Amino acid sequence: MTITIIAGARPNFMKIAPIIDAIKQKQSEGVAINYQLIHTGQHYDRNLSDTFFEELNIPFPDINLNVQSGTQAEQTGAIMIGFEKVLAENPTDLVMVVGDVTSTMACTIVAKKAGIKVAHVEAGIRSGDMNMPEEINRIVTDSLTDYFFSTTSLASKTLEDLGVNKSQIYLVGNVMIDTLRKNESRLKQPALWKGLQLQEKKYMVMTLHRPSNVDEEGQLKALITQLAQLGKDYPIIFPVHPRTKKLLEGLNLNFDNLHYVAPLGYLEFNYLVKNAFAVLTDSGGITEETTVMNVPCITLRDSTERPETCTIGTNVLVGNDPDKIVQAFEKLFSGNWKKGEIPELWDGHAAKRIVNNIVDIYKL
Template sequence: MPTTVHLIAAARPNFMKVAPVYHALKREPWCDVKLVHTGQHYDANMSDAFFQDLGLPAPDFHLGVGSGSHAEQTGGVMIAYEKICLSDRPDWIIVVGDVNSTAACAMVGAKLLIPVIHLEAGLRSGDRRMPEETNRLVTDAIADLLWTPSPDADENLRREGVAEERIERIGNIMMDSYELLRDRITRENAPAAHGLTPGNYGVVTLHRPSNVDDKATLTLLVEQLLKASELVPLFFAVHPRTRKRLEDFGLLTQLQTAPHMTLAEPVSYVPFMSLVSNAKLVITDSGGVQEESTYLDIPCLTLRDNTERPITVTEGTNRLVKPEHLLENVATVMRGEWPHGRRPDLWDGQTAARIVKSLKKRSGN
């Protein structure tokens, strides 16, 4: 009998991470891999397009949980996924990242005594105000195997008392996603579709509550972005949460009418990475973009007090920037004074192959 593996996807960053793993495991005769989509992101722009871009089939199981409070999402995923596991019990569950579905499915597996693997384990921001940090801590505490992307993640787990045999560094799966689709990304030429000149624009993504839920903070950010757009044109992929806050606070029109600001709906993976790979700089509060910009040696201005990916700062092109200092940091980039970085070890597009090797060994195949 082949080893049955459930691969959990929930939110946009998850889709990029599961795709190379799915394709690699699908090629293995000893493995029966099944996709589980929790439906935590239900907007077609936020999920379905990503499946198409990444060559993923329709999920084997779709839980259809949708939006809601953290408790509603976590509880809804647990209830729905437990039913799947009871009727179609897997040998392994692979969860990725740090969203509510990650912790929820890990808890289901742990309570049903199904081995759980956490891909992208060990990342820590040290900021428990972030719900993602709670999800990371919970998932790593109960997962049986922790696949880490970087040495700092290994050290975080050791410091928390995790046994060495549960920790295995396999590299950064996000780079596999990029390499998987590099040719399509190159052909996409998304900058031209938006009237942008390669190498002469910035990409902006904002969605974290600390940046968009407070009127004073978001107002300051809009002011800084408008001034920055006078130095370099900006492409702003506006998250639904952010768009609502911009509307609520009366800030959206300023951005829409700014001559050097392009606003768009969230962009699926291939066109988004076409935009990022051709950008002069990236302004973000996302986790994944910090990694992709480091891989591509593109300046990344992260609007956060901390990051769970410190290797992108110590070795890469990422820097943490306070909202009030955004404009001066953009000016530093435009003067050509931003430091270059290097790709961290095992960020090489071969992580999925190491995952297959690890799982095969631990499954006894």
Template structure:
């Protein structure tokens, strides 16, 4: 069974890695190749910065992509169109039985559209997540992808319910768990060995870890300035480790805010996946607008504030350690976290490091279309 496995942006890499490793383990168990799966890794090139892309392939032991579409950056329309044009050529040249897409980036939707129009079956890993906010480009990508996919592989019960409410037949929905946690579990020992807090000069359990990149937070001068003011204030009590995303870096420069800081506010270059895991596990507080960090902090039970009005991962709030916040509430919410317990919530069901194995079994059960 030939599979095209699509990765487009940094969050995708942590999701395809455990899946590719699970396929390799499955193929080792096959006798004389019977029942083997043939994955071809398609990297769309949606992220092209080495710290946002290539370093992740090295850290996660992902093989060199079989195909690199090299689409680069651009508007949503241009990027989506470029992926579609180039991915269609690949599908015509080497038609797969299944296209496997993950997450909610532009590449996910673009490759799903191409496959659906060519009559190629699509499996969506991390299906059914909803923020119910259509101003988010990712929400549009989720809705379109799930409307067209043939297999919807969900991480949690709320995702199942969202799909059922949208009219997706139950037989298409398979709850397999959170594949991000597979990657976390596989990398945890190496992440801990990197001792990122110590290398950065902070004490484990005595610092805040901050990542921000969403347009609603960094593309507006007033918002970004207010965030910096909160970080400077926090840094007087607790060191702040702030790896600056390329988008955020450009905004800081454009608004003339790149020199705003304080001795305890450590603005550093983007970090690799394993360093990020180590920083998340050992932080006293995580402040982010990232979907992945909401999940990873929940696994570690590290208190997390998500600077967004909504989340497509509500299980991190209802069961985990996550809390939504806003610019208006941020100072008070930071103080509430610092006054509260150092560990919160519980690890949700099926966040056990075996999601990729369950996905392989679902694909084998559904067979060659």
């Protein structure tokens, strides 16, 4: 059989790497399973795409749709048009989508209209926030998916509550953590470490890109100002997302402890996260990695599709509420941050479970 795997944005690359490794392992065992890798080009900055293929030893895509940036509708339409042509010219037995980006939803719709079954890796997660484009992507994708590979028992239950047949749901764990576990020994110190004279557990890492935080200049300015001031003498390393960089221009947000840097590759970024005193973020995936690496994480969102990072892990939600942010920093600096644990099946073997299930489903 042939599986067509879709990658469109930074998190996707981290999730497909172990799946491809697991497929290759099955091939070496004589199992008749093949794959073709499609990169939609949804993220086109080199540090958000090509670097990941090089660092994580992922084969370069068989096809790149080169969609690049645009509005939600423009990206969705361009991906659907491009992927429809790909499927017409490259027959497949199964389309595998990962995560919750625009490419995930768009390729799912195209596959189902072409009569091709869809497997969704990271199925069933929900934030409950319909203002997030990703939430819409999750809902649409899961409404069409045939095989649901979930990260947690809560995600599986969410699917069951929505009426998905239990026989279609497979609790496999978290492929993002597969990649982290495999590459922990390969994490590398970025050049900025020495340049900024960083020390272990004596700095923070920050990422911001959610519209609720960065779209309105006043909100963005107030948030960054508060975080920089609360950070005291701790350097705050801020790899700036291309989307956020445009918004920061002209705001004159300059603080001695705030360091704007270019987006980093996977190995360098996670080196910074692993050795950080804390992480300040509005990303979902980073909260998973901080939970596994036992790094305090302050999430600048009101809701999360990964509640286990809060109930089990090291993550705390504060939104952009100034009072909650102050309280989180007070707890951080007092040394009273909670001790996290690692969720069930976040053990580095999720991709093997996914591919084993596919082999069983198709009786290969």
